[in-house]
Every structure is written in structure tokens, then in C-alpha cells.
Amino acid sequence: MHIRKQRLLTPGPTPLYPPALHAMMASDIHHRTEDFRKAYRSCLSDLKEVLATSNDVLMFAASGTGAMDATVSNLLSKGDKVIVCSAGKFGERWVEIAKAYGLEAKVLSVPYGQVVPPEALQQALAEEPATRAVFVQASETSTGAAHDVRAMGLAIAKTEAIFVVDAITGLGTMPLDIDAWGLDVLIGGSQKAFMVPPGLAFLSISPKAWKFADTGTLPHYYFNLKKEKKSGDGGESSWTPATSLVLAMSEALRYIKQLGMAKLIENAQMLAQATRAAVTRIGLELFAPDSPAASATAVRAPAGMDSGVIVKEFRNRFGAVIANGQGSMKGQIFRIAHLGYFDFADLFAVVAGLEVILNANGFPVNYGTGVAAVQEIYEAAAVRQPVTA
């Protein structure tokens, strides 16, 4: 039982869009009926619309990692040469998947907080013309850093390789021109900017990537892109779908379409900008200052303070769940999320709470310092509350 008011403030799961949550109450529905096919079709076509792509879109009953697995197991073969651009915990997940499936992976790895420069990728591609695929995170959720997937995609487009982009937290937080930038496979999940509980993954796939589905020899069954495409064209999924989440997703997509993906992105970017201004003015240090993502802002804990203290204090004082660092960054950084159903009022409270917590834990802050930075950006903002439009 919750004994106090709770606030979910993490970069996934993110705060839920209430009508999407409520839509799940209609889950006593059968997936092989016209009522449900309508919802499934609208989900796929609305996703295609908000992703603004001419590529096919497929969905799975799985979390995002399932769609990452699906891409490798459906499009590649054992021994295939691939490049992984790894800038954090989720980059390392690509490395693990490549290893699990016996790919020959060249890993372009940078320290947490930095990103792989497109030039490094270009060089690696030049050195290995037989490269079959390049894997990256658009936004590396674990560090709050964003890759330049445009430059990467344009470089890869000149080669035989396909570009596989984990955009699980990139979608809705940064522009992603799938078709023009050559983002051959782009992966998303329900529990991020889409404001729906976790359990649905989706991806878009280009004609170039589809050709790989004809030649890939890795075994797979549950995740079957070709079968899912055929099923989806008939308004169905290959296996029993997560009906409740599809209903929620349909509702959230209706909202996102009305709002416009551009406004959703602008909202996250305004909040990210305000957060960076606030924590800097408070005297804290950004973790990824050179290539900050708008999905989440990672902030270094003050010297001598474990970031876990800040996370714990948020929970104890304000019932708020914010994100610690992941992997080796645990205890070093904390992360303030911006993707999806967040607005300035959320951020006022987060920054005010942060000031209180820092002050109480030996890092003096003049109350209101950081909040003022958010207020000033709110004043000047063109888009102030898109998520409540």
C-alpha cells in the first residue's frame, strides 16, 4: 500500500497518460475480433505517423530488449562483422547481444558521459568494408548523452551496412528523421515518451534492412519480423498480443498525434535545458555536458555525497522516484527525466526538492536558486505545457 503521494519521475517507466491507463479497463477483449483489429491497426498506423516514416512498423509483446534481440536474430548470421557504438549501459547491451549471437563485433567504446563521434564510426566503416550492421543508442539513457545519429546514418547509408538505432528514449526527445537519415531499424518501447506501462516494444524497418531478413541465418521463433509484418497487415499479431497495453498505446498515440511529435520533443528539450540551467546554477556538475540528451539529464552528485542519498531522500521526503546511475555510475550520478508526460510544474517541484535535499546533506544552497533558473526558462519558453495541451 502507498502510504503517501507517489511521483514516478524516472526515464522509463515514465508518468502515465491517464486516459491511456484507463483504456486498459476495456481489456476483456479478444484479439481475433474486428474490435481489437481496429485498435491494433490504429496502433501500427499511428506509430508510423508519429515516427514519420515510410518504413514498416512492427510490434511485439516484450520489453524493448526483445526488439533489440529480434533485430539481431532476424537480420544477421553467426560471424557477421558488426560495429557497436557503446557509450553506456545500453551500448553494452548491444555488445552482449552481439556476443550471444556469435557476431564478430568491433566495439567503439567511449567513457560514460561521452558519445562516439561520427568520425570514429566513419573510420571504422572504412577499415572494414564487410561491416553488415552498426548498432547505437540514439539517447543513452544510462548517462543522458545523445549520439549524432544523423551524421552516423548518412555515413552508413553509403555502405552495405544497416543502421540499427535503439531509440527507446530517443523517440519523443530528439528529432529522428528515419527515412532521410537512413535509420534502417529504429526501436522503441511503450514505457518511455509514449506514456504507457512497459510490455510493448516496436520497431520500424527499412527496405534495405528487410533484405537482411532474407539472408540472416540465426535461429529465432517468437521474434519473427517477416511473420509479424504479415500478421500486422491483417490487423493482428503473430502470437497473443498484450491487449491491455495495445489499448493503452492506441489512446496515448491519439494524444501524441493531436499534440504533434515535434511539440512533444520540444517539451522534453525545454525541460532538459531548464534542468541543465538549474543544476548548474545550484553548483552541480552535468555528467554529459557536451552532448546532452533531452530524455534525461544526468547530474554528478556533489563531491563526497553518494547519489543514492539524493535518490533515497527524494523517495522519503517527497514520495518521488528518481533514477540513480546505472552500472558503474551507481552512486556517482542521479538522473532527472524529461521524456513523455512531464511539464514545468513537475520540474519546479523536482528542483525545489533537490535544493532542500542538498542543503540538508551538507551542500549549501540558497533556496530558490535553481527554481529561478527553471522559472526564467518557463517565462521565455514558446512551448510551456505541451503535454497538457
Place this chain on the structure above:
Amino acid sequence: MHIRKQRLLTPGPTPLYPPALHAMMASDIHHRTEDFRKAYRSCLSDLKEVLATSNDVLMFAASGTGAMDATVSNLLSKGDKVIVCSAGKFGERWVEIAKAYGLEAKVLSVPYGQVVPPEALQQALAEEPATRAVFVQASETSTGAAHDVRAMGLAIAKTEAIFVVDAITGLGTMPLDIDAWGLDVLIGGSQKAFMVPPGLAFLSISPKAWKFADTGTLPHYYFNLKKEKKSGDGGESSWTPATSLVLAMSEALRYIKQLGMAKLIENAQMLAQATRAAVTRIGLELFAPDSPAASATAVRAPAGMDSGVIVKEFRNRFGAVIANGQGSMKGQIFRIAHLGYFDFADLFAVVAGLEVILNANGFPVNYGTGVAAVQEIYEAAAVRQPVTA
């Protein structure tokens, strides 16, 4: 929009337990918090309790087919000799999975409506001592027939092979003594007798089967039994879990524990018995008379009538979704479900509706004939409404 009262009467998804449905409204929860770990742990331990096994229990964000895939890709190797007992569409799914992963499968196949006799399996095992695994459906949902998994399990236990049982509709409809019968891997899903929307799969795994996880060489990533076991021990899932469904499942399991699995099974069996009596008295023919399952009763449509007409009429007249035949049985049979949140009052309405529909479509029925059969069994029943206890 539903324009009329709807009734979900299929063997999965099944009618939802309302408190489980409502529990999903608390989905604004983070999966790496103690609140959620509590729910996840209780789900795993309650599942273990209602499955009445000492084996480990693991869960996945996937539909049941995902857990079938997980079993093969984690426990076996390319070229492994296996036996598939196939008695319908889901038996064929095991054949497909075996093929997808390059197993050398001997298929013991029987016509739809029949089941593979344990003796046939025993003979096949004797002929191929190198058999590594045997696959079966406890209850073949597509035909409403049940395998004798007890006899099969006892035979397999004497060999080096593991017994993999798809009990997706077997659980909650037939006794399954996992430990005593040697059901090494037993697979279930949320949307069947567990009264929760689809999207969660689970399995129990025996020490004998765990040894296969050390030797299996098939590649896999998303479905990783060892990793999931380790995560589960810590109250977490390896990847982001389907939080909303875990909350629903926790609630449903609380109910099933209170009710007792034996009563849930008895309820399904009483309803199945009453259904068989009713349709027989009406003059229809059972599709699997010799080994009927209690998950669903498959009934042949009257000669010259497409079973799709009956399905359509149920929808149009009563807003009720009942199941047609699957695969080659489409148009031949229809299926009345009993698993999970069904009771006698549901069945009164189904049989009365069926009488009306048959009568209106050229198959004369004296109104009340079939209903009387259900009423008589209700009269005599020891367990009359366990699902509303």
C-alpha cells in the same frame, strides 16, 4: 466503442477477475523499487504455491509462445533429437519451434480431436534412447483434448530426456503434479485460468532441466532462464517487466490461493461435464469425446452448418465472443471455454443462446433441452460457484 454488452467467452483471453484488472491502475510504479519488488516476489512465490512445485518459477514479459521459445533456445542444441506429441495447432507450434532451432524432431502426430497415447511415446523413447526432450500440450486448446501427461511423465522420468509441457490451458483445468509426474518444464500464461490480460508468460523448471541449461548451445538473449532465475531471486526481472500485468497477476494469485487450485480445477471440470451433457442432449457431437479437456469443449457444428455461423450469431445476438475452430478445424467446430473466471450462470446463458441460434439456423431444438442438462448437473454439483467464492 462497444455499442452493446460484451461477453468474452473464449479459452484465452478469458474473462478477467475485476480486482486484477483494477490493480493495473497502480501501474505508475518503478520496477527497481522495493514496492514493486514486493509484488514481483509475491507473484513468483504465489505461482510456485499454486503450481504446488518445488521447482523454480520464472516469468517473462511475453505471451506464452515466448516461454515455449525460451525453453528450446535455452535448454537444447542444434541437432538434438526430440519427440513432439502433436494433437492440434499448438502441437504444430512445437514442431515449428523445433524446426526453427534445427532440432531433429520425431513427431508423434494424431488427427485433430485425438491425443497421443502414452504407449506411443514409450515406444518412441525406446526406439531412440538419445532423445533429449519430449514436447506436449497438457490440454490442446485447439481441439479441447487433454493428454495423459502423468503417464507420459512417468515414462520420460526413466530416461535422460526432459519433459516440456505446454500447460497454458492445462493449468487450472486439470491436476498437474509437477514434481511427482516429472513435468520438468511446465509453461503457463497470464490470460488463461489466471484471469489476467495476456502479456505475461511463466514456467517452472526442474533440477533435471536446469542441467540442460548448462549444455545447450543455441543462441538466445531476451529469453535467458539462468539470468531470469538470478534476477528473480532478487525480486526483479532481467529486463523491464510488464509492471501492469505483474500487479494484476499478484491480485489474481491472491484470489486463486484463497480459493485453492483444486477448486478452480473442479469448477472447470464441472462446467466441462455440464457442457458435454448439454450439447449431447441437444443432439450435437463432441469433437474430442475420448479425452476431453476441461479447458474448453470443442463441439462439431451440425452437418451442413459452418461453425462460423454459430460464432457470428453469438456475437451479433448476445455480444458474446466464442471460439471457432483453429487452422483446418475452422468452420468445423466451435469451442465453449471453462477455464478461469467462468461459472454456471455463464453456462446457462451460453447453452440457452446456443439453442436459440441452432433453432434459427435450421437445426431444430426444443428450447431448454440443453439448459436442463446444465441445471441438473448444477443441482448435483458439490462445487457450484467456486469462482465467486
